[in-house]
Amino acid sequence: MPVSDISYRKRFLTKDNVYLPHLVMIEKIIDETPDTRTFHFNFKDKGLREEFPFKSGQFGEYSIFGIGEAPFCISSSPTRYDRLEFTVRRVGSLTNALHRLSVGAEIGFRGPYGNGFPLDLLEDKNLVFVAGGIGLAPLRSLIWNVIDNRDKYKNIDIIYGARSPADLCFKYDLKNWDKDKSINMVTTVDKGDKTWKGRVGFVPQVLEEVAPSADNAVAIACGPPIMIRFTFPVLAKLGFTPEQMITTLEKRMKCGIGKCGRCNIGNLYVCRDGPVFTYAQIKDFISDEY
Amino acid sequence: MNQKISKKDISKLLDELGKEFKVFSPSRESGVTTFAEWDGRDSSFLEWYRNTVISPKAQLQPLYEKMFSFHKDKEGYHLELPPPTDKKLIFGIRPCDAKALMIIDKTFQDTYQDPYYLDKRKNTLLVGLGCTNPYDSCFCTSLGLSPTQSSDVDLMLTDIGDEFLIEAVTDRGIKLIKKTSYLKEATKTDKSKAEEARRQASSKVTRRLDTKDLAKRLLSSFDDQDFWEKVSNKCISCGICTLLCPTCYCFDISDELVKKEGSRFRSGDSCAFPVYTKMPMENPRLEKWRRVRQKVCHKYEFYPMSFEVIACSGCGRCIRLCPVNWDITQILASLPVKVKA
Amino acid sequence: MTNREAEQRLRDEAKSLLESAKVDYIVGFADGSLKFHTTPLITRNKDDVDHLVINPFMASNLAKFLTELEGRVGIVAKGCDSRSIVSLVQDNKVSREKVVIVGIPCRGMINLSKIEQLAGKESDEIDDITRQGDKVVVKLDGSEKEIPVKEVLFDHCLACELPTPKEYDLLIDEPIPATPDEEASQAKINKLEELSHHERWRFWQNEFSRCIRCYACRNVCPACYCQRCFVEEAEPQWILSIPKWQDNLIFQIIRNIHLAGRCTDCGECERACPVNIPLRSLSKEMYDLVGELFRFKSGMEIDAAPLLTHYELEEAEDFFR
């Protein structure tokens, strides 16, 4: 996947300065799980709302002024809404501060950065989405994108799991996808509770049980590193080649544009050359530091 | 055609340049050598200056700088960029440090233009000063540099005794010469003196780094954990070699907030620090050997892969200033994989 | 014993420690790649021990590596290093049984910056530096210059209270008695103490505006063994990660307070600082305060309780209302 073409971004630079965030307003906050929230936001500058361009799988740098900045993927689809969404799990100082925000709060946003998912590669393919926990966020953007252009794609399998029923994100979407006859939706949890009637089992296991065909298919996986490490071998067993497996990586980032140095894997920067990679690329990385 | 200037006239020259530029020249403050704004004091640096602890890169990418400030009122946040940069002139930059700027230009120009660095870069003239007394830690010649010649400066000065021979390297340099007083026409003898000075200086750089197939050798040694553990064991993971390296550019971004006003800063960061890559749940480079490997490979393997230039100009600061005398030339010479010619 | 003999004995002992598997690692000094420098030698290989040296340039405090290495370690220790080891043992960071202390009686280490200042040349331009009793002979441009050794030793060496380790397993060479010269060692601090509060604060403000936050001072320090230093805490963020003088200064004040009773005045922080901040003027002051208020000397008595986990019923009451 090529280094992202940024020509279209130029129009959206504030004062020609790539580090200067746009001001955006939080419009709605949804509690996904006890520690995860989705924020709906929109540009304060109405001109930007109309035509803000991004691709599924791209990310932005979000800042609370005075606290700092961090990257999160855009979890809404470019095919939907006149707003954007991002989903945050509470793990550090900035994410904690984000969770303390209320509707109407003003934050900084710059982006979109990164390459995004290769839509052209997915066309006319059977798609297998494999996600764990908050790893559904970037895939969700792609899933809605695909649903909104349903005739361009063949079968869709979604295998999604979380630690417990309470940890499932985007329950409202899961319901929709479950109802959609053109999608095979499988939800699983590592450990059920009294009310849970669905599957119980780790995502890679469930993937093996569901056993989607590798024929003319692409698998797109996102989740915690441990899940990814077990998912690729299962996909391989099912006949997927490394070129047919796609994932998106996460690293500590500051600048988001390949300058501050820290998110590299070998000579590639996750922010600039990723975050979406095929397994073929990853396994050829000279570094085991992903 | 070459010009020359008497060493006695350097102070006057800098005074004159100071009218148009913010002039920076080698200076010693509290025992630390650095480039400081010329205040007309004296040109005694010509006596002691070999190279500075703080490289002139600090004038283009300062240790920390304000990216923008913000304040909040009834309408919400307002962001304000710092004022545009002054026209600067760095007097006396060594060829290694000038090359280093050329090297980091690549990163700051790549994909997205970095406004802070590039604005300063565009507005800064470099007057190079040939290095006639290199340190025993210098190894610039191994990286294809000459201690006395450079294509990365606007003007180049060479010590020919009581005078400096001046060569214009760029158009900006030619323009500068035209409007500068105190210059004289250089003679043939001056030029041959300069030749001799250059020859001597090059022979004084004795430390060697074999760059032949270096990226390949590193690539083949990449997974040799024993090797990396061995060469990193005495490293103390401080940030000296990176923060003071003229080709290291990594930075951190952080905010300062005082009541409702604040600023976003960026500041030098180092791959030697575990926190550099630390994520809430994991850290891909927690072990010291991984961080040392990253530092070495970034300079001599990844950077050439991306930009076709080694991210090192052989200035030797990392060797000179290291508290435990960790020596990059020794490390690279001891790579387990040798690629045959 | 001549220096050569001592070196040979050290190498023999180190080799036999490795051969008899009494230790997994030997940690000592080898010649550095720069003139008049040594570099830490950390090895499991018995052939490497032939690189071990003893000379007046072994400035590093190798105790720093004890908290990093797994297994049993044979470590070359000057008096001050041995105090750091003892302090680490007191803090339960290092187990005494896992360390074989190879003691080296020390006559003080030569501070190259002082030589450079006196010679007017940088160390790589100097031809030779040799110690001859109470003098140091500096060869430069074909001529020789004799300098009294007291003028070129590190400040902390001048005040050394323990030239020969008290806690050791092997001692190379004869013990050397202590001859501390507090006055000479204290010169910079005494000068500071003459200033007013305001002037002193200004002084430190100025010094710390140079700090580049490389953390060499912390990372060379054997006593700074925290897995996670307060400067890296994000919640709450105690100090900014931007090297502003205010936060640089707070970092160093707190570092010194946290090191009360652990700092053995080995001077490593000041030596490692690339921008010449007189850090020992902080650490020595704390070292003295600890002695003055609580009669405690770090790393001297292996059975002593660590300063800040211990107390006397009646002490320091005049600070409280």
Place this chain on the structure above:
Amino acid sequence: MAQDSEWEPKLVGFLCRWCSYAGADLAGTSRKKYPANIGIIKVPCSGRVDPLFILKALRLGFDGVLVSGCHPGECHYQTGNYRARRKIALTKKFLEYMGIDPRRLQASWISASEGGKFTEVTTQVTKELKEAGPNELFADDK
């Protein structure tokens, strides 16, 4: 140091919850007037007070810090205040060496029943801080 007569110092009090905090409470409920200059932070023990808290307070611009715990021998955890005593003594002396006016760091032993002493101490500390003037230690003038 420029200071107008209107200026009032602000100080942070780190008070042990078992004694001094209760003492402050008692001062309040028994309507003893103590200066409003003090902002109180309840800590589980004076031994909890890391010198870092003191520096942070000064960095944030507070004019002084008061650390107050149980009288020696009366610590809820037996020895916490003894340890605090060592730390505070060293900190106070060290900060003075750095050039910080010693009046900016104060310490006291106040029991739960000493509401009066709390009033006296805070009044006295406030007075001394007023003499010391505003804390400009960390001002960004350079």
